[in-house]
Amino acid sequence: MQLTRLLPVLLILPLVGCGTSPTRGPSAYDARPASFGVSGDFAGAPGVDAFVERMRQHGYSPDRTAAILSGARRQQSIIDLMDRQAPSKSTGPNGAWTRYRAKFLGEDSINNGVAFWRRNETALARASAHYGVPPEYIVAIIGVETRYGGFTGKTRIIDALATLSFAYPRRAEYFTSELENFLIMAREENIDPFAPRGSFAGAMGLGQFMPSSFRDHAVDHDGDGHRDLWNPADAIGSVANYFRHHGWQPGEPVAVPAQVQSASSARAMKTGFKTSYGLNELASRGITPTRALGRTGTVSLLELDAQGGYEYWLGLKNFYVITRYNHSTYYAMAVHQLAQAIRSRKGAPDGTRVSSTW
Incomplete structure (x- = not known):
């Protein structure tokens, strides 16, 4: 939930279902003296003393914090996985978007999204009405993040966060x-x-919220007195609340394909969800939306490295809001297209296939 929300992600794929089981291996800290009573893998680790002191301001006694850290386990597998997250750079078109898209928009993913929607129709309708976020986008986020709750991760959160706090300086x-x-x-x-x-990076529940996002945005959507992101109802309300907090515009579009007169001209322009262009400026360069955008002031120019050539889209405010979940154009576009596919499939007769382009 960028690894901003959520997880200020370095990656293109969301950090879900890593399947890393907590195991204790040799620790670089085993031979170091205990600090503040901290024993085990993080005894004497850089930053431990400061963290124990830091927790005093929140009413955690040093003994309590030390006991928790003493029970945490350093996971080398987590460090290895983090080191592999650096994105590779492409020197030319290679179909990266087509491959990425296929991970999330297969028939099973769309059908499972429809099934999740039907199972949670009441919670989705209530969240959409209260927060102004269409249900298909809530469902798509949960689908991309955890396959609708099927892969929420197996790593103890305390192990993940302690390892990355005290054994991963970067x-x-x-x-x-x-x-x-x-x-x-x-x-x-x-x-x-x-x-x-x-x-493995400490994200939790069906929506993969990091702890700070849990505290800021998680809601008790089913009214049982607890915020439980492993509960579909609470996860649904929390994703919707996260989007509203980051500026979702109810009733507004997310992204539209662009018509490009000159591919070389488009290639020469800066692209990505952070770009900002006026429609007149884009038109002067031969780039126009394929449908009217109303009173939209500025848009981002999105370039997708699709098999057979680059695709260009115009991203609006709501597209940028999706990137607050994960700072990636491909991620946000996968969510958008999956949302559209799920809505189309849910409204189509059983067995009807939907278009593979949006």
Whole structure:
């Protein structure tokens, strides 16, 4: 949920269902003296003392924090997986978008999305009415993140966050903050900090929220007094709330294909969800939307490396909102197209196939 929300992700694929089981291997810290009573894998690790002190401000005694850290396990597999997340650079068209899209828009994914929608029709309708987010986009996020709850991850969250806080210096500042939020969250929700399991980067539940996003955006959508992101109803409400908080515009489009007169002219322009162009400026370069966009002021120019040639789209405000979940054009476009496919399939007669392009 960028690895902003959610997980300020470096990757193109969402961090879900990693299947990493907690195992204890040799620790670089085993020979170091215990600090603040912290024993085990993180005894004497850089940053542990400061973290124990940091938790005092939240009412965690040093003994309590030390006991939790002493029970956490350093996972080398997590470090290895993080190191493999750096995106590769492409020097030319290679069909990367077509391959990426296929991971999320197969027949099973669309059909399972329709089934998830039907199972949770009431919760989705209520969330859509309250937060202004169409149900198909809520369903698509959960589909892309965890295959509709089928792969929420097997790694203990405490192990993931402690490993990345105290054994992965490159991202230690970010993950230390998430560990802090996780311990506060566990106390707020009366959760055993050793119980929750999720992705190798610490994302949780059907929507893969990081702890800070849980505290900021998770909601008790079913009214049982608990925010439980492994519960479909709460996950649905929380995803919708996250989108609303980041500026979702009810009733507005997300993205539309662009008609390009000159591929070389488009290739020379800066593209991506962070770009901002006026429609007149794009028109002067031979780039126009394939349908009217109303009063839209500016749009982003999106380039997709599709098999057979580049595709160009215009992203609107709601497309940018999806990228707040994961800072990737491909991710947001996969969510958009999966949402459209699910809505079309749900409204189509059983067995009717939907178009593979949107």
